[in-house]
Amino acid sequence: MIVERKELTLLEKTYLPGIAQGIRITTKHFIDTVTGRRKVTMQYPEEKWTVPDGYRGAPYLVKDQEGRTKCVSCQLCEFICPPKAIKITPPGPSVNSALGGVEKCPEDFEINMLRCIFCGMCQEVCPEEAIFLMRDYSLTGESREEMIYHKDKLLTLGGTHQDAIQKWKKKESEAQAQAPFH
Ligand code: SF4
Ligand code: SF4
Numbered sequence: 746m747i748v749e750r751k752e753l754t755l756l757e758k759t760y761l762p763g764i765a766q767g768i769r770i771t772t773k774h775f776i777d778t779v780t781g782r783r784k785v786t787m788q789y790p791e792e793k794w795t796v797p798d799g800y801r802g803a804p805y806l807v808k809d810q811e812g813r814t815k816c817v818s819c820q821l822c823e824f825i826c827p828p829k830a831i832k833i834t835p836p837g838p839s840v841n842s843a844l845g846g847v848e849k850c851p852e853d854f855e856i857n858m859l860r861c862i863f864c865g866m867c868q869e870v871c872p873e874e875a876i877f878l879m880r881d882y883s884l885t886g887e888s889r890e891e892m893i894y895h896k897d898k899l900l901t902l903g904g905t906h907q908d909a910i911q912k913w914k915k916k917e918s919e920a921q922a923q924a925p926f927h
Contacts, residue, residue, distance in 0.1 A: 790883065801865050801878040804856060805903030814900060815875035817849040822867035822876060830860035831867060854896040858884050877903065
């Protein structure tokens with residue numbers, strides 16, 4: 746499709762209407778700022794934008810209500826991540842043997858925040874609701890290594906997630922059925 750460009754009028758060709766409009770907006774902001782009517786700047790990074798609910802910022806890992814890591818090292822997020830920002834080290838077979846080998850919490854879980862594009866695919870694909878994009882939109886560090894977040898840091902930043910469905914909690918009927926006979 747060819748978009749026809751509108752021919753400029755003689756006045757528009759002088760750029761005066763554009764300059765006048767720019768001056769009008771600048772003057773309005775100047776008056777608003779001087780009179781304190783409306784702030785048009787902020788003291789970033791001390792002040793930050795308040796992002797709306799559902800904002801897709803940096804992805805972090807979360808724990809369940811009982812403080813357990815929800816991730817089960819299925820590696821779906823690692824597979825789906827478009828820029829390959831995730832690297833998971835699954836547990837060996839002997840890890841958490843006290844729990845009968847059912848605990849699959851990763852040994853390490855890395856997200857390279859320099860690569861992450863905050864796309865949300867990891868959150869979409871996670872069967873355990875263990876990874877969520879949160880509100881942080883401005884991540885800084887003094888080295889590349891610092892921008893690779895490991896499991897402990899991701900869990901600390903993610904915090905506890907209040908799950909509506911607590912699939913780890915046995916239903917009362919199941920608990921009674923599995924209780925040893927006295
Ligand atoms: S938000 Fe996207 S880019 Fe970032 S870790 Fe998740 S899948 Fe990868
Ligand atoms: S965060 Fe979710 S998708 Fe990624 S490995 Fe853990 S359980 Fe699987």
